[in-house]
Amino acid sequence: MFASLHGSGNLRALAFEFSPVVEQTAPDTVTLDASGLEHLFGQEIAVAVMRRAGQSDIKASLALAANPDAAIYAARGFAGVSVVPQGDEAKFLAPLPVKLLGPSPELQETLERWGIRRFHDLAALPPLGIAERLGPEGLHLRRLARGEVERNLVALPEPLDFADELDLDYPLELLEPLAFILARLLGGLATRLATRGLATDELGLRLQLENGFVHERTLRLPVPSLDQRAFLKLLQLDLAAHPPPAPVLEVRLQARPVKPRAAQSGLFVPLAPEPVKLELTLARIQAMVGEERVGSPELLDTHRPGAFHMTAFGRGTAKTDRRPHDRVRLSLRVFRPPRAARVAIASGQPSFVAAEGVRGRVLELAGPWRTSGDWWTTDPWERDEWDIALSDGALYRIYCAPPGWFVEGSYD
Amino acid sequence: MGAAALQKQFETVLCLRVRPAPERVRTGIPELDAGTALGAGGLPRGCLTEIFGSASSGRTSLLVSALAAATAREEVCALVDAEDMFDPVSAAAAGVSLERLLWVRCGHHAEHALKAADLLVHGGGFGLVALDLGDTPLETARRISLASWFRLRRAVENTPTVLVAVARQSNAKTCASLVLECACDRVTWSGGTPLLRGMRVRVARRKPVREITACFHAAALE
Secondary structure (H helix, E strand, C coil), rough: EEEEEEEEEHEEEHHHHHHHEEEEEEEEEEEEECHHHHHHHHCCCCHHHHHHHHCCEEEEEEEECCHHHHHHHHHCCCCEEEEECCHHHHHHHHEEEEHHHHCHHHHHHHHHHHCCCCCHHHCCCHHHHHHHHHHHHHHHHHHHHHCCCCCCCCCCCCCEEEEEEEEEEEEEHHHHHHHHHHHHHHHHHHHHHHHHEEEEEEEEEEEEEEECCCCCEEEEEEEEEHHHHHHHHHHEEEEEECCCCCCEEEEEEEHHHHHHHHCCCCCCCCCCCCHHHHHHHHHHHHHHCCHEEEEEEEEEECCCCCCCEEEECCCCCCCCCCCCCCEEEEEEEEEEEEEEEEEECCCCCEEEEEEECCCCCCEEEEEEEEECCCCCCCCEEEEEEEEECCCCCEEEEEEEECCCCEEEEEEE | CCCHHHHHHHHHHCCCCCCCCCCCCCCCCHHHCCCCCCCCCCCCCCCCEEECCCCCCCCHHHHHHHHHHHHHHHEEEHHHCCCCCCHHHHHHCCCHHHHHEEEEEEEHHHHHHHHHHHHHHHHCCCEEEEECCCCCCCHHHCCHHHHHHHHHHHHHCCCCCCCEEEEECHHHHHHHCEEEEEEEEEEEEECCCEEEEEEEEEEEEEECCCCCCCEEEEEECC
């Protein structure tokens, strides 16, 4: 059995909801193989299709027939739902105008001259006479008018939409039961992806909440994967960090299909964490210390002291071939924020420093190193820096900048 | 059953197995890598190494040098920073490839730092994992139970990861395979124009027991 939809709207998507074999017959017509749908819907296939069309705001006429062309012409010729009885196609299609068959202009003119205007007029003509006068095209049109043409559909490739949704019977308030639902949806998606030899690097979660709002989260992975357990744990950690503000009524999970990563490890490749496992580890640490506190530091292109920002680890930019220096460098341990200090000045130089955890006479010092920058912007800076050795045995970097003195850190 | 038969049957269970010597990796400090201060030339993989010393003792310079050497070997490193005191600018100047460094800023939570280090070591794949408790208050550091250190030690065993803990005092005790004490030997200043030239750091091996000392010079940024 075949069904044909003729009208406006996303007919193709509607057809794919009911059958994997769909033909785009014309821009306003799609035909689908409806064989077997009776096992799902009984005798109410047309009702199910039209109900779904109504939900999707699609305005179309529907016809069911034993062959595709009979369904197509019935859908184009009759409004609403038509069911063409098997064996009586010619009788059912009889009142339709011949123009629906789309004859060539010359043939159309000939048929007009003969007074052939309806399907039943053409169907009643003798085949031998049509073959002699109108050729193969005429014969084909006669068979179409009688609903006798049998052919296979030119099937469209099925769209790769990997999404599953679940309407809940009652609102979910806790994340733990939600995890069971997510596991089920993930299992289905992973299986569908695996059967097509695909993986995913992005999961989109959409939760319809009881208060009418929608809670959406997107999870991105550095490499494509099909690890359901890792996905589930990542979603759990993400929802724990960003919980929905109201009970959940509906869950929709969507996976972006991508080709799986094909990589071969070498014997001499340096050690590196497994990407999905690393993502899971980072998610766990982020849940503990905060998202913005985990990553790789990236220095900013400025002279402003200590200017850097955090970037996502492992998704960094191009590799830099940085080699360690021949000489060991003295490192600074930075106080964040800088500690406000009271500094005694003698002969224009610091002689005593007191701050939180720092107190002592200045034994040796170097400075001041006067720096400034960004004076052409709204956020200028300037400071006088000193390196000092205090009587507590430690080396510090202090600076004087509006509004006072600060200890920036200790050399270590 | 004769003694010989018993010996044969239980030999594998009763005899003490000698663990193979761990692989060593360079710290990037020739004085330490070439000498015997660290054992046989570097930090051991699959072991917990503890570096301790007071403020301005050179322990951070030693750690950053080891990070620079590890990232130069194209290994991925992690720094768990309990007190959020790491300075990316001086680390980059010391040769650390920052894009290979995972920096976990624990915001004054030593407990979070321990958990993060544990997760990273268990996750695997890191060449060097550093736990920086260098400015954690002494009382807090002392309260870290030996069980936590033992857990870290067991986690890193049989892995190619170098686990380094930096603190003011030695906390890991028996759980550390190598314990190094850093102390400032001398701070060098330039003669005429006052300028901090660097610091001479004395590194003493406290464990294994035989005490060996080495010195290196950490130069200030120019």
